[in-house]
Amino acid sequence: MSSHDVVITGIGLVSSLGEGPDAHWQKLTRPGLEPVLEAERFAPYTIHPLPEIDWNLQIAKRGDQRQMETWQRLGTYTAGLALDDAGIKGDDELCTTMDMVVAAGGGERDEAVDAAILAASESRNDRDVLLNEKLTTELRPTLFLAQLSNLLAGNISIVHKVTGSSRTFMGEEGAGVSAVETAAARIRSGQSTHVLVGGAFQTEHSDMLLGYELAGYLHRGPWKPVWQRQGAEGGGVVTGSGGAFLVLEQREHAQNRGRKIYAELGPVVSGRARRRRGELDAEIATLLKQAALPDGDLLTISAASGAHAATAAEKVVLDENPALAVRAFSTLTGHMKEAQFPFAVALAAMAVDRRAGYPVFDATVERQFEGAPNSVLATAIGYHQFEGLGLIRAA
Amino acid sequence: MANLRDHMGRPIVAVTGIGVVTSLGVGKKDNWAALTSGKSGIHPITRFPVDQLNTRISGMVDFLPSSSKGASHLTYELAETAAQEAVSEAGLDSGDFGGPLFLASPPVELDWADRFSLYNSDKQDTGAERLLRVARGLKELDVFETTQFGSIADRLADRFGTRGLPITLSTACASGATAIQLGVEAIRRGECDKALSIGADGSATAEALIRFSLLSALSTHNDIPEKASKPFSRDRDGFVLAEGSGALVLESLEAALARGATILGVIRGCGEKADDFHRTRSKPDASPAIAAVRAALADAGMSEDEIEYVNAHGTSTPENDKMEHLSLSTVFGERIGSMPVSSNKSMIGHTLSAAGAVEAAFSLMTMRESVIPPTINYDNPDPAIVLDVVPNKKRNAEVGTVLSNSFGFGGQNTCLVMAREPV
Numbered sequence: 147m148s149s150h151d152v153v154i155t156g157i158g159l160v161s162s163l164g165e166g167p168d169a170h171w172q173k174l175t176r177p178g179l180e181p182v183l184e185a186e187r188f189a190p191y192t193i194h195p196l197p198e199i200d201w202n203l204q205i206a207k208r209g210d211q212r213q214m215e216t217w218q219r220l221g222t223y224t225a226g227l228a229l230d231d232a233g234i235k236g237d238d239e240l241c242t243t244m245d246m247v248v249a250a251g252g253g254e255r256d257e258a259v260d261a262a263i264l265a266a267s268e269s270r271n272d273r274d275v276l277l278n279e280k281l282t283t284e285l286r287p288t289l290f291l292a293q294l295s296n297l298l299a300g301n302i303s304i305v306h307k308v309t310g311s312s313r314t315f316m317g318e319e320g321a322g323v324s325a326v327e328t329a330a331a332r333i334r335s336g337q338s339t340h341v342l343v344g345g346a347f348q349t350e351h352s353d354m355l356l357g358y359e360l361a362g363y364l365h366r367g368p369w370k371p372v373w374q375r376q377g378a379e380g381g382g383v384v385t386g387s388g389g390a391f392l393v394l395e396q397r398e399h400a401q402n403r404g405r406k407i408y409a410e411l412g413p414v415v416s417g418r419a420r421r422r423r424g425e426l427d428a429e430i431a432t433l434l435k436q437a438a439l440p441d442g443d444l445l446t447i448s449a450a451s452g453a454h455a456a457t458a459a460e461k462v463v464l465d466e467n468p469a470l471a472v473r474a475f476s477t478l479t480g481h482m483k484e485a486q487f488p489f490a491v492a493l494a495a496m497a498v499d500r501r502a503g504y505p506v507f508d509a510t511v512e513r514q515f516e517g518a519p520n521s522v523l524a525t526a527i528g529y530h531q532f533e534g535l536g537l538i539r540a541a
Numbered sequence: 542m543a544n545l546r547d548h549m550g551r552p553i554v555a556v557t558g559i560g561v562v563t564s565l566g567v568g569k570k571d572n573w574a575a576l577t578s579g580k581s582g583i584h585p586i587t588r589f590p591v592d593q594l595n596t597r598i599s600g601m602v603d604f605l606p607s608s609s610k611g612a613s614h615l616t617y618e619l620a621e622t623a624a625q626e627a628v629s630e631a632g633l634d635s636g637d638f639g640g641p642l643f644l645a646s647p648p649v650e651l652d653w654a655d656r657f658s659l660y661n662s663d664k665q666d667t668g669a670e671r672l673l674r675v676a677r678g679l680k681e682l683d684v685f686e687t688t689q690f691g692s693i694a695d696r697l698a699d700r701f702g703t704r705g706l707p708i709t710l711s712t713a714c715a716s717g718a719t720a721i722q723l724g725v726e727a728i729r730r731g732e733c734d735k736a737l738s739i740g741a742d743g744s745a746t747a748e749a750l751i752r753f754s755l756l757s758a759l760s761t762h763n764d765i766p767e768k769a770s771k772p773f774s775r776d777r778d779g780f781v782l783a784e785g786s787g788a789l790v791l792e793s794l795e796a797a798l799a800r801g802a803t804i805l806g807v808i809r810g811c812g813e814k815a816d817d818f819h820r821t822r823s824k825p826d827a828s829p830a831i832a833a834v835r836a837a838l839a840d841a842g843m844s845e846d847e848i849e850y851v852n853a854h855g856t857s858t859p860e861n862d863k864m865e866h867l868s869l870s871t872v873f874g875e876r877i878g879s880m881p882v883s884s885n886k887s888m889i890g891h892t893l894s895a896a897g898a899v900e901a902a903f904s905l906m907t908m909r910e911s912v913i914p915p916t917i918n919y920d921n922p923d924p925a926i927v928l929d930v931v932p933n934k935k936r937n938a939e940v941g942t943v944l945s946n947s948f949g950f951g952g953q954n955t956c957l958v959m960a961r962e963p964v
Contacts, residue, residue: 191673213820246815250711251690252648261668264660273657277747278593287755291820291950295648295690296711300951303817309829312815312953313719316648316709317691324708328723335730352669356651359676360685380677416706418698531695532706 149398152330152411153541154495156232156393158224158344161479161489162194162386166227167496174478174493177505181478183369190366191359193349194386194480199223204230210305215254215292216387221346222301224389228342229306232393233405241307245338246299247329248314249321249345249484253293255353259284298346308342319449320416320532321345322487327414327534329394339399345484346389358383363453363529371477371508372452373461382452383529386480390489407541409495412521413437416534426459429533430525434467437537439523445503445515446470446523447494449486453529460527461511470523471515477507487534490524494538497522501540543963545795547809548842551729553963557802558633558790560626561902562619563889564600564783568626573906576914577935581767581888583781589747596759598766600783600890601745608743611652613687615743619786619895620644620697624739628701631790632802633735635701640735642703643723644694645716647744647894655684693741703737713949714854715813716740717787717897718957722811724791734796740898741786750782756821758858770891771918772855772884773862773930780856783890787898789905794963806905809942809958810841816952823864829954830868834944837956838872843942845873848880848958850913850938852904852945855884856891861948866926881938883931887917897947901957904943908961911939 159166162182163173173179184195201219204226205211211219229235234244263280270276291297296314303309315321315328325343332338348354358364358381366380375382400407415436419429446464450457464470475493476482482489497503501518525535547553561568564582565575575582583600588609591597602608607618628635659675666674679685686692694707712719717740724736753759760779762769770781797804814832818824838845854865870877885903892899907913916930945957 252650255650257669260656264656264672265667267657267661272590273653274589274747275592277653278590278751281748281751282593282754285751285755287752290752290756293648293650294711294713294951296713296716296949296953297820297951299815300713300820300953303815303952304820307817309815309817309952311813312712312951313723314711314953316646316711317694317707318689320691320706321709324706328708331730331732332726337726337730352673353651356669356672356676357688359673360651360679360688361682362677362679364677418695418706420699530689531691534706 150334150336151397152333152394153397153400154392154408154411155395155400155405156228157408157492157495158227158231158391159492160220160224161388162197163479164197171496174504179478188355191355191364192369192384195350196387205305213288213291214301217253217346217348218292218298218301220348220389221298222305224346225302225342225344225391226306228391228393234393235306243310244308244340244342245310245332246302246308246312246342247325248299249325250295250298250314250316251484252295254351255293256289257352317532318483319486319526319528322484323416323526323534326487326491326536327416330411330414333394333396340393340395342391343394344389344391344488347387347482347485349385349387365452372450372457372474373508373511375452376454376458382454382457384452384480386482388479388482388485390485390492392488392492409498410539410541412537412539414536418532427462430460430463430527433533433535437535440521442469443515443517444470444521444523445497445519446472446525447490448472448474449476449490449526450474451476451481451529456527456529472512473504473507475507487526490526491536491538494522494524498538498540543794553794554725554728554808555792555794555797556789556805556808556905557792557797558627558631559805559902559905560623560788561899562602562622563785563892563899564602565889567622569906576888576903577912579915579917579933581917583766583769583890585766594750595754595761596750597763598769598781599745600781602784611654611687612744612746613649613693616646616741617693617696619743620693620739620741621700623786623788624701624737627788627790637702638737639704640733640737641705641727642694642698642707643720643736643738644697644707644709645720645740645894645898646693646709647742648711649688649690651688653748701737711894712953712955713951714893715897715947715949715953715955716894717899718947718955720898721789721808721901721957722955725808725811728791728793735790735792738791739786739788740895742892742894743784745782745784753782760857768918770857770887772857772887772916773923773926773928774919775921775923777857777859777862779858781890783892785889785892785895785899787895787902789901804963806908807960807963809843809960810837811957812836812840813955816954821950822860827864827868827871829952830864830948831871833954833956834868834872837958841958843958847942848944849942850907850940851880851882852900852943853882853884854946854948855886857886862926865946866928878927879929881913881931882928883914883916885914897955900945904945904959908940908943911937913938913940
């Protein structure tokens with residue numbers, strides 16, 4: 147233990163299961179919990195929809211809300227939950243010195259404008275001119291800002307006044323891994339004392355589904371748990387709307403201001419397997435070695451997406467390590483892309499904090515874990531590329 | 542013998558390779574020749590029709606094989622070309638770089654050409670439903686890859702043999718500087734002894750142009766394109782959308798000297814500060830920009846008196862240039878009136894995600910060549926902005942230290958302090 151250890155002092159969570167760490171803990175520790183599913187709106191795809199959210203609770207100004215679409219609102223809201231939880235929200239001194247690393251994709255396009263352009267393209271050969279005509283007259287200027295990746299962080303600065311520094315990492319699950327890894331490295335080296343890190347994903351928009359389906363990644367047909375989608379129709383991913391933000395803090399900084407510490411963030415490691423060469427199994431095994439896992443049974447919060455190849459590779463490696471008792475939370479929340487790794491770290495920290503595990507999320511594959519976890523592993527193996535994991539330990 | 546550690550005991554970070562592509566050409570040689578002769582790369586748009594558009598000029602890179610293949614392909618080629626030049630100059634193995642990759646690149650979206658092509662390959666249903674159905678029948682990953690935010694970096698990592706999970710980042714117009722900052726920080730923390738930092742942007746599509754137009758951010762001086770970008774002039778009316786790339790090989794000074802590499806310059810300090818005022822406008826008192834400049838100086842362990850030249854963000858928008866002047870005059874006091882401050886954007890336009898990296902490359906060359914590139918089109922000075930902008934003609938001058946500014950939409954501000962020699 148050292149004064150420059152990285153500890154977790156704030157957790158903000160939103161998923162179809164609800165909002166906040168307590169609500170998630172209560173739901174996720176209920177044996178046999180049924181997922182919240184929406185199978186009609188985007189048929190043949192099933193998704194896990196957002197819960198009802200009163201945006202006013204974290205984004206006080208209606209003007210700010212209007213400047214965003216749901217993805218940015220969701221991220222800004224979830225970040226606010228984490229700041230509240232850490233006792234930082236509204237504290238000017240702490241906010242202006244706080245660094246931020248956001249893992250982001252893009253925001254929502256205007257579906258109606260796009261659909262109108264596509265419909266008109268069926269009877270026009272001068273499609274470039276058509277684009278100019280439609281976009282110059284029908285695009286809303288503010289929508290561009292609602293789409294920009296770095297404007298989630300920008301909105302967090304504006305709404306919550308976090309202004310120490312602001313960085314946005316892009317690149318699906320890997321961005322979430324790098325965000326946590328970089329934030330932790332900054333704290334360990336003394337560059338930062340407290341960092342807001344996380345991401346959000348809003349799946350209830352056709353373009354967000356298209357981003358997976360251009361490679362056939364989405365699961366179709368009846369819903370199944372993450373581990374049971376091999377061989378089913380489609381590519382295995384069921385998406386969900388949600389977000390996860392963490393307040394990472396230097397231990398000494400947290401202690402000096404007398405804050406509750408959920409857990410310590412231990413080693414975070416990341417990699418880039420060349421998957422076309424079949425290197426993923428070996429890469430995951432290497433990462434597990436690098437993470438310096440403790441002996442004995444280890445609860446493992448997996449962000450497995452259900453994507454056939456990546457999930458099969460992860461399962462092979464996990465099966466080779468019988469000490470790992472796995473819980474794939476996306477069975478219950480859906481895949482939240484950039485937010486996957488921060489979400490996994492949050493669930494791990496909650497288990498360490500409460501000295502209790504989660505019941506199986508899928509009784510056919512996951513095994514019982516009894517006991518009070520002192521350490522919990524969090525993994526994020528990207529559905530298409532990039533992978534990482536982290537060890538969360540008792541504070 | 543130079544110190545190997547800086548004022549905070551961290552490894553000093555040297556630059557051993559530089560690469561650049563802009564509308565002025567490929568490579569440092571062509572770019573430098575054009576830049577120091579005051580040549581503009583801004584030209585009429587030919588990549589797509591300009592019917593209905595208020596802005597019909599840009600600094601697009603139209604001469605690469607991928608120039609007409611969409612934003613993702615062009616951004617990759619721009620990044621690859623600049624990185625190849627930088628890695629070659631550094632004398633490193635361009636297939637086995639062996640350090641991490643930090644890539645500043647624009648957010649990706651499915652290109653309209655692909656959207657049209659997918660949509661019109663079928664007749665059933667309409668809108669998104671049809672696109673999704675066509676999508677799941679695709680047999681190739683080519684279109685998918687263009688929509689994944691990590692794909693360009695993934696390809697670059699394969700191409701150059703960089704180490705670990707590459708980081709793709711966006712801090713809007715500060716992105717290129719942030720990529721350099723991330724590399725510098727990784728070396729200082731001892732995580733690696735070299736890093737490849739790239740800023741690349743090939744996303745000047747019709748939709749991008751229209752979006753910036755709708756925000757009233759672009760110049761509409763279409764008649765004489767090379768005159769449209771006029772930072773610090775009274776009649777400046779917006780920036781000129783442009784493309785380009787800049788790449789730096791960063792190395793700990795110790796590792797670079799140990800292998801006998803030529804030291805092209807030193808990154809002395811990086812500073813950042815976010816703005817919480819507005820999504821597209823800076824705080825009127827310029828306090829975030831001031832704080833970013835001061836943070837960079839503090840990180841470099843330098844006083845403001847030690848900066849000899851400022852490579853300005855200088856976008857040519859009414860607001861940026863005014864705010865930048867306010868921040869510089871606040872930090873540097875009366876001295877700002879006699880300090881050279883020039884904007885490369887007067888010639889290359891605003892290369893957005895690449896700008897911070899492109900302008901860091903030009904800043905390092907300014908010091909090595911002892912020539913300050915001018916701010917061109919400075920025919921009508923803004924009386925409210927009293928700066929020595931190195932008007933219209935290059936200036937021969939010994940420059941030992943540079944401050945390079947990058948201020949972004951969304952309030953992300955990053956400043957770099959660079960020096961010619963290690964101390």
